[in-house]
Amino acid sequence: MILEIAQIDIKPGKETAFETGVKKAGPIFKRAKGCTGMALQRSHETPSRYLLFVQWETLENHTKDFRESADFQEWRMLVRDCFASPPNVEHVTEVVRGF
Numbered sequence: 001m002i003l004e005i006a007q008i009d010i011k012p013g014k015e016t017a018f019e020t021g022v023k024k025a026g027p028i029f030k031r032a033k034g035c036t037g038m039a040l041q042r043s044h045e046t047p048s049r050y051l052l053f054v055q056w057e058t059l060e061n062h063t064k065d066f067r068e069s070a071d072f073q074e075w076r077m078l079v080r081d082c083f084a085s086p087p088n089v090e091h092v093t094e095v096v097r098g099f
Contacts, residue, residue: 001036002059006052007088014082015048021078022052028071029054034061048084059091 010018022040029038034057043049056062066072 018082
């Protein structure tokens with residue numbers, strides 16, 4: 001499994017619109033090839049900063065299948081006006097689970 005972690009900084013005052021857009025995008029992620037889960041978390045220290053966690057079966061499911069799809073464009077249309085800067089995206093693989 002691949003975990004996509006996207007740090008997304010939102011324009012001040014756009015937090016509710018962003019959260020609404022992500023909620024609306026749930027079905028988009030659910031139908032994406034290889035996507036097995038999605039969650040959004042908000043920073044306490046920086047309230048206009050969010051972390052989007054998306055689980056993919058393979059890296060290519062995200063970087064090729066999803067990014068090259070019409071669904072990716074639809075997802076971005078829902079939230080793009082909220083971005084203060086482009087998202088910072090990393091892909092990680094779990095190597096140790098403590099408990």
